[in-house]
Amino acid sequence: MTTETPPPSDSRIDARVLFVEDDALQLMALRRLGEKIVSAVRGAPDGQQGLQVWRDWQPDVIVTDIHMPHMNGLELSAAIKRENPDAQIVVLTADLTDDSLIEALHAGVDRYITKPVDMRLLADAIRKCLRDRDHLKELRLNREITLLNTALQKEKAEHLALIRRLEEAHNQLLQSEKMASIGQLAAGVAHEINNPLGFVTANFSVLQQYIARLSRLLATYAGFENDLSAQERETLAHVKAEIDFEFLNEDISDMFEESSSGLRRVKQIVQSLTDFAEGGGTDFEPCDLHECLETTLSVMTHELKGKTQILREYGDLPMVECIPSEIRQVFMSLLVNAAQAITGEGRIVIRTCRQDDFACIEVADNGHGIPPDILHRIFDPFFTTKPVGEGTGLGLSIAHGIIRKHAGRIDVESAPGQGTTFRVLIPFHRPEAATTTA
Ligand SMILES: Nc1ncnc2c1ncn2[C@@H]1O[C@H](COP(=O)(O)OP(=O)(O)OP(=O)(O)O)[C@@H](O)[C@H]1O
Numbered sequence: 146m147t148t149e150t151p152p153p154s155d156s157r158i159d160a161r162v163l164f165v166e167d168d169a170l171q172l173m174a175l176r177r178l179g180e181k182i183v184s185a186v187r188g189a190p191d192g193q194q195g196l197q198v199w200r201d202w203q204p205d206v207i208v209t210d211i212h213m214p215h216m217n218g219l220e221l222s223a224a225i226k227r228e229n230p231d232a233q234i235v236v237l238t239a240d241l242t243d244d245s246l247i248e249a250l251h252a253g254v255d256r257y258i259t260k261p262v263d264m265r266l267l268a269d270a271i272r273k274c275l276r277d278r279d280h281l282k283e284l285r286l287n288r289e290i291t292l293l294n295t296a297l298q299k300e301k302a303e304h305l306a307l308i309r310r311l312e313e314a315h316n317q318l319l320q321s322e323k324m325a326s327i328g329q330l331a332a333g334v335a336h337e338i339n340n341p342l343g344f345v346t347a348n349f350s351v352l353q354q355y356i357a358r359l360s361r362l363l364a365t366y367a368g369f370e371n372d373l374s375a376q377e378r379e380t381l382a383h384v385k386a387e388i389d390f391e392f393l394n395e396d397i398s399d400m401f402e403e404s405s406s407g408l409r410r411v412k413q414i415v416q417s418l419t420d421f422a423e424g425g426g427t428d429f430e431p432c433d434l435h436e437c438l439e440t441t442l443s444v445m446t447h448e449l450k451g452k453t454q455i456l457r458e459y460g461d462l463p464m465v466e467c468i469p470s471e472i473r474q475v476f477m478s479l480l481v482n483a484a485q486a487i488t489g490e491g492r493i494v495i496r497t498c499r500q501d502d503f504a505c506i507e508v509a510d511n512g513h514g515i516p517p518d519i520l521h522r523i524f525d526p527f528f529t530t531k532p533v534g535e536g537t538g539l540g541l542s543i544a545h546g547i548i549r550k551h552a553g554r555i556d557v558e559s560a561p562g563q564g565t566t567f568r569v570l571i572p573f574h575r576p577e578a579a580t581t582t583a
């Protein structure tokens with residue numbers, strides 16, 4: 146049985162208070178007292194009804210007796226605190242030595258007032274309860290704001306990471322597209338050069354034979370020089386001097402030697418261009434990458450010149466399905482570049498490990514490094530910082546083409562003055578359709 150009081154007068158505290166008390170006379174007295182202090186009061190004769198009123202009416206403060214039938218004050222307090230830990234509960238006690246009072250305070254009841262209830266003390270307790278409730282509300286709000294802030298920061302970091310990943314993917318796509326179109330261009334150029342190169346090389350070798358034959362004829366003529374008249378010999382000597390015959394005779398063979406080495410180099414460059422465009426094109430087979438590395442190192446003694454220390458940090462790698470000759474070519478490019486980046490003494494660390502379904506091979510040197518402004522160009526064909534004749538600038542672009550064909554990827558990190566690390570990832574198994582991720 147519950148009833149509500151009339152509207153508040155100005156001097157009263159604007160709050161709703163529920164009194165729970167089984168003694169009807171005491172409940173009435175409490176309500177009267179309450180009406181003088183706060184704007185709205187209700188009453189309930191036991192814990193059970195008190196809980197119901199609390200749920201329906203949501204009072205600001207509950208003032209309850211401890212000892213009551215059906216549900217006592219302790220049980221009521223526990224039930225309310227379970228549903229709302231911030232609820233403000235004041236217990237009434239006639240005896241300060243009552244064990245139940247201690248129990249109530251331990252169970253989270255906020256305050257107590259002794260019976261008979263003094264109006265000033267009740268008003269004071271209600272005010273303090275309201276203040277505590279506001280304080281708790283503020284604390285909870287602050288906590289929620291902090292949690293929200295943390296969640297927002299986390300979300301922001303995730304967004305940033307996502308943007309970074311998108312940028313990376315975008316850059317990789319751009320790089321792959323660029324490589325694909327440059328590959329087509331390279332294939333076209335290689336094809337165009339290949340034809341004239343073929344007949345120039347063939348003609349050159351025939352020309353070499355013709356010159357040899359003419360030289361033989363000249364030598365034969367020279368044998369008859371003594372049979373000529375003095376005037377004829379003089380004319381001949383004059384022509385020989387005019388055309389610098391002695392020098393010409395010697396220089397011809399040097400020029401042939403230089404020209405054929407030049408032709409061989411052009412042929413090699415055209416072959417590299419074709420390799421870059423096609424990535425080599427032989428068979429995939431299971432391959433021990435450590436063996437590949439060792440074979441490559443064994444043919445590199447000239448490049449390493451004994452000044453570079455090679456440190457092997459080999460992990461455990463399964464057989465990898467790849468085209469071994471091409472993968473060796475990639476290793477060779479990376480190792481030669483690393484060796485060339487080292488002036489004086491230095492070291493190259495070769496690390497291998499498994500990374501999910503990929504074999505990871507790192508070639509790290511402590512050479513001069515790559516300046517950030519050219520880092521994005523090093524995979525471009527013909528990009529080189531090496532003196533003319535020393536580098537064609539095709540090593541890395543071919544390596545990129547090969548790794549792309551293997552559906553792997555190749556990355557670089559470099560700190561100028563400290564060194565460079567190239568990381569190659571090759572899938573353990575041959576891709577169904579070799580797609581590009583590099
Ligand atoms: N380990 C490295 N340290 C410093 N710079 C490097 C390294 N690897 C590559 N580079 C830079 O990248 C450029 C391109 O390398 P790439 O292998 O494609 O061509 P290259 O070595 O110049 O010539 P090529 O390999 O055809 O003989 C190099 O000229 C060099 O500037």
Ligand SMILES: [Mg+2]
Pocket residue numbers: 478481482536539540541
């Ligand atoms: Mg190179």
